Every structure is written in C-alpha cells, then in structure tokens.
Amino acid sequence: MKIAVIGAGPAGITAAYKLSGELKSGRISRLDVYEISAHIGGLSKSLEMWDQTVDLGPHRFFSHDPKINSLWLEVVEKDFDIVNRQTRIFYKNTFFDYPIQASNALKGLGFFQAVLCVFSYVWQLLFPYKKADTFESWVSNRFGKRLYRIFFKTYSEKLWGIPCDRLDSDFASQRIKKLSLFEAIKNALFQGNKNKHATLVDQFAYPLHGTGSVYEKMAEKIIANGGSIHLNTGVEKVITSGRTVTGLELNNGKSIEYDQIISSMPLSLLVTRLPETPYDIKELAQSLKFRNTVLVYLRIDKTDLFTDQWLYIHSADLKTGRITNFRNWVPDLYGNEKSSILCLEYWCNFEDPEWQLDDASYIALGTEEIIKTGLIGSGKVLDGKVVRIPRCYPVYFKGYKEKLKPIEEYLDTIKNLQVIGRYGAYKYNNQDHSILMGIMSAENIFSEKKNNLWNINTDYEVYQESSIITKTGLISTNP
Numbered sequence: 001m002k003i004a005v006i007g008a009g010p011a012g013i014t015a016a017y018k019l020s021g022e023l024k025s026g027r028i029s030r031l032d033v034y035e036i037s038a039h040i041g042g043l044s045k046s047l048e049m050w051d052q053t054v055d056l057g058p059h060r061f062f063s064h065d066p067k068i069n070s071l072w073l074e075v076v077e078k079d080f081d082i083v084n085r086q087t088r089i090f091y092k093n094t095f096f097d098y099p100i101q102a103s104n105a106l107k108g109l110g111f112f113q114a115v116l117c118v119f120s121y122v123w124q125l126l127f128p129y130k131k132a133d134t135f136e137s138w139v140s141n142r143f144g145k146r147l148y149r150i151f152f153k154t155y156s157e158k159l160w161g162i163p164c165d166r167l168d169s170d171f172a173s174q175r176i177k178k179l180s181l182f183e184a185i186k187n188a189l190f191q192g193n194k195n196k197h198a199t200l201v202d203q204f205a206y207p208l209h210g211t212g213s214v215y216e217k218m219a220e221k222i223i224a225n226g227g228s229i230h231l232n233t234g235v236e237k238v239i240t241s242g243r244t245v246t247g248l249e250l251n252n253g254k255s256i257e258y259d260q261i262i263s264s265m266p267l268s269l270l271v272t273r274l275p276e277t278p279y280d281i282k283e284l285a286q287s288l289k290f291r292n293t294v295l296v297y298l299r300i301d302k303t304d305l306f307t308d309q310w311l312y313i314h315s316a317d318l319k320t321g322r323i324t325n326f327r328n329w330v331p332d333l334y335g336n337e338k339s340s341i342l343c344l345e346y347w348c349n350f351e352d353p354e355w356q357l358d359d360a361s362y363i364a365l366g367t368e369e370i371i372k373t374g375l376i377g378s379g380k381v382l383d384g385k386v387v388r389i390p391r392c393y394p395v396y397f398k399g400y401k402e403k404l405k406p407i408e409e410y411l412d413t414i415k416n417l418q419v420i421g422r423y424g425a426y427k428y429n430n431q432d433h434s435i436l437m438g439i440m441s442a443e444n445i446f447s448e449k450k451n452n453l454w455n456i457n458t459d460y461e462v463y464q465e466s467s468i469i470t471k472t473g474l475i476s477t478n479p
C-alpha cells in the first residue's frame with residue numbers, strides 16, 4: 001500500500017508518524033509527506049529569531065485526552081517544562097484575568113460598572129435570546145450584554161473581521177464551553193479544583209525547544225522508519241478515477257500513484273481542484289472564508305516587561321489583538337540573551353489594505369502600539385520582523401455549517417481520501433484537535449471500524465479516563 005500525506009503540520013505529521021511504524025511491518029510499501037513550505041510544523045512551527053526561539057504567536061498545548069497526551073509525551077520525552085499560565089485581558093489600561101474570574105472582573109471595572117454588569121446579567125436571565133445561534137446571543141445569554149461588550153465583542157470582531165451577530169455560536173461553544181457569569185461566581189465562591197471549569201487550567205506543558213520541536217521530532221522518526229518528507233513540494237491536486245483516489249499531482253509537474261491519501265491542505269483548494277467535483281460543491285467550497293494573520297515581532301532591550309505568556313488586547317483604540325511575550329515561556333527559548341521578543345498579532349482578509357501593508361509600516365505600527373500600551377515602560381524597540389500567515393483561521397460565519405455539510409458528504413463518497421486539520425477540514429482546531437485527527441486518520445486506514453473525523457472538535461468527547469500532563473507524567477483528572 002502506498003500512502004501520501006499532504007501537509008507537515010501537526011495533523012499531517014501525526015498521521016505519518018503513526019503510519020510510519022507500518023513501513024517496518026511491511027503493511028505499507030511507501031509513505032510520503034508533501035509540504036509546500038520549507039518547514040515542518042505548519043502553524044505550530046518554531047523559528048529562530050535574534051538568537052532566540054519563537055513560535056507563530058502563542059502556542060500552548062493542552063488536552064485532557066490520554067490518547068493525545070500519551071503521544072505527546074512519547075515524542076517529547078523529558079524535554080519539556082511545566083509553565084504556570086498567566087494570560088490576561090488588557091482593556092482600558094487595566095489587566096483582567098482570563099478566563100474571566102467574577103471577583104477580578106467586577107473589581108477591575110469599578111463599583112458603578114460592576115453593578116451595571118450584574119443588572120445587565122440578571123436582565124438577560126429574565127429576557128434571554130430565544131435562539132442563541134450567534135456569538136453575540138450565545139455570550140450575552142451567559143454573561144449579560146454589558147460584560148459581553150467589554151470582554152468579548154471588540155476582541156472577537158478584531159479577530160474575525162465580522163460583527164458578532166454574524167458569527168456562528170460554534171466559536172463560543174467550542175472555546176468558552178460551559179463558562180458563564182454564574183459559573184464564574186460559583187468558581188469564585190468554591191475554589192476547589194473540582195469546581196474549576198475546564199477552561200480554567202492554570203498550568204501547561206511546553207517543549208523546551210519550542211512548540212515546533214514536537215513535530216520535528218516526529219519527522220525524524222518518520223524518516224528513521226523509512227518514510228520520506230518532501231519539503232518545498234506542494235500538492236497541486238488529488239487525482240481520482242470513478243470517485244476513488246489514484247494519486248497526486250505535485251506543483252513540480254510530477255504525478256505519482258497512491259492508494260490512500262490523507263490531506264491537510266486547505267479544504268477549499270482541495271475540493272475546487274478535485275477532478276470530478278460537481279459545480280455546486282466547488283461553489284460551496286469557494287464560499288468558505290479564511291482569515292489571515294500578520295505577526296509583528298519586536299525585540300525589546302529589557303527582560304522584565306510583563307509576566308503573562310500572552311495578553312488579549314480588547315481596547316478598541318489598538319489594532320493589535322494579542323501580544324505574546326516569549327520571555328515568559330521557558331528559559332531555553334532565550335538562553336543568555338538579554339532582550340525580550342514580543343509578538344503582536346494583526347488579523348485581516350486578503351482584500352483588506354492591511355494585507356498589502358509593507359513590513360516597515362507594520363513594524364512602525366507595532367512599535368507605536370506597544371509604546372501606547374505602556375507595557376514596555378522605558379524599554380526601547382531594537383528591531384522588528386514581520387511574518388504573514390494566510391488562511392490561518394477558518395471563519396465560522398453564520399450559515400457556514402449549511403455550506404460545509406454538503407462538502408463533507410461529497411468528500412465522504414471519495415474512496416481512500418481523508419481530510420484532516422485546521423484548514424484541511426475547516427475546523428477552528430488547536431494542536432490537540434489536529435493531533436487527534438492525525439491519529440484517527442491513521443487508525444482508519446487499517447481498522448474496520450472507521451472514526452468519524454468530522455466530529456472532532458465538534459461533538460467529540462473524551463470517553464476514557466481524562467488526564468493532564470505533569471512534570472512526572474500523566475495524571476488522571478477524574479474525580
């Protein structure tokens with residue numbers, strides 16, 4: 001059996017890592033990973049910058065799933081540390097805990113605002129949105145309109161570029177889950193771990209050499225097992241015959257035959273280039289929207305700027321939405337360097353003038369904004385670099401599910417093709433979701449019982465005992 005994997009991000013590289021064992025057993029005769037860029041790790045790669053290591057914005061790995069955590073530990077071995085998470089919201093020059101803590105939020109807003117927020121919450125309890133299918137209605141029902149406007153609206157609109165009443169509630173239900181003002185107050189009153197909401201996790205495991213080192217290690221193992229990784233080699237299209245996969249066409253003009261293909265290339269590109277796709281499915285695929293990110297890295301001549309790994313910037317007068325401070329992850333990232341690297345995130349669409357802005361203008365904007373926040377005090381910006389990442393956020397606009405469903409159903413009719421990953425399956429995945437998709441797609445190739453990959457990061461729950469990674473290994477988090 002010849003297998004090709006498209007994309008060397010967490011999803012693709014995990015699938016190939018799991019399959020590579022079968023090269024030795026002889027069940028697979030050829031395993032190739034094609035990666036259009038020059039790097040392993042996709043959006044989760046790490047980069048060397050000014051003699052330090054950085055990620056593409058913040059990259060915290062976290063999962064409760066023993067399957068994902070065991071794989072991560074198997075790969076990372078002992079090369080990780082536990083980081084005490086601190087991530088706050090920066091709003092009107094005040095820091096607020098994130099995830100929101102009731103007493104901290106209400107105290108930070110001042111007595112008058114706090115009273116209005118509580119009234120607004122009670123009002124919403126009495127008169128909730130009947131249909132909480134948009135981000136605005138979903139969050140307002142849980143926090144009240146006033147807290148929604150302060151803590152959710154500006155940030156979400158910066159990120160997604162559309163008003164929150166046109167954003168599907170899926171984004172909120174995946175990321176905020178069961179948290180509400182009521183839950184937050186309950187947590188404040190009963191601080192025991194048992195009452196802590198799932199998103200209130202205050203520690204995480206981080207690889208000593210950057211998040212990308214996990215995927216580089218997997219790549220080494222794939223090659224050691226006899227697989228091949230072809231960097232700078234994009235897949236132009238998947239070739240099918242009678243709705244069965246027969247091979248790939250590469251961007252260097254070559255065509256190669258395969259029996260099974262696992263794809264993490266952007267779903268819209270895969271579908272529009274599939275030879276037999278009906279016109280209406282191609283049209284639906286083209287209507288899916290991805291948001292781009294511009295990362296502005298600034299090197300600051302100080303080492304004690306602020307203590308968070310990253311900050312969410314809710315103030316509407318700042319264009320940046322998030323600021324990462326790589327000094328606060330693990331010391332191995334900066335070694336003996338006596339400067340801090342900050343990363344400011346700007347989000348835009350292809351058609352926006354911001355996507356065309358040159359690097360010098362972005363560095364000037366980042367410098368102006370970081371000084372405006374007051375976060376660097378007397379520190380000076382020594383240098384700047386810009387990294388652009390197209391199509392990195394699949395946009396859950398209102399109605400996206402109706403467009404996605406027929407595409408999923410059509411792809412399910414193509415034999416021996418599996419689609420996985422963040423832009424591969426149009427899912428707002430974190431690394432853990434993409435790793436799980438990789439594991440499950442590999443399992444699907446040999447198992448009779450097929451995992452439904454579309455459910456991951458939607459309906460998928462951890463059925464086994466749930467666990468978290470600690471310095472001494474996995475521990476169960478079941479009561």
Ligand SMILES: Cc1cc2nc3c(=O)[nH]c(=O)nc-3n(C[C@H](O)[C@H](O)[C@H](O)COP(=O)(O)OP(=O)(O)OC[C@H]3O[C@@H](n4cnc5c(N)ncnc54)[C@H](O)[C@@H]3O)c2cc1C
Nearest residue numbers: 007009010011036042043057059060235421422429430431
């Ligand atoms: C700014 C930012 C911050 C994030 N923070 C976190 C975080 O804190 N925690 C967390 O867990 N996750 C975080 N994520 C999400 C995480 O990066 C992704 O979930 C993860 O990288 C997705 O893996 P993937 O393999 O599905 O997709 P990707 O990482 O996008 O990998 C897909 C790969 O396919 C390649 N490819 C595309 N087209 C082709 C083609 N035609 N041929 C061959 N190769 C192709 C791409 O170059 C890429 O390498 C963040 C993402 C961003 C952008």
